[in-house]
Amino acid sequence: MGELLSGLFAIGAGIAVATGIGAGVGIGIVTGKATEAIARQPEQSGRITTTMLIGCALAETTAIYGLVISLILLPK
Secondary structure, three states: OHHHHHHHHHHHHHHHHOHHHHHHHHHHHHHHHHHHHHHHOHHHHHHHHHHHHHHHHHHHHHHHHHHHHHHHHOOO
């Protein structure tokens, strides 16, 4: 029974790390849209960049949470 439980924890850890995929896709979309916005309105580049960095930080936070949860779930 212990080996089965250990395997399930490993599978759960792998699923938790998969949150990094969503964060990467989200950051890519945000960066692309910010680039388009700056190309359309160069005078607003400072505000657009600030908003983009805040959005990227929030998206990256989910990936970090997934990493922490996966490290907690890994069998010892």
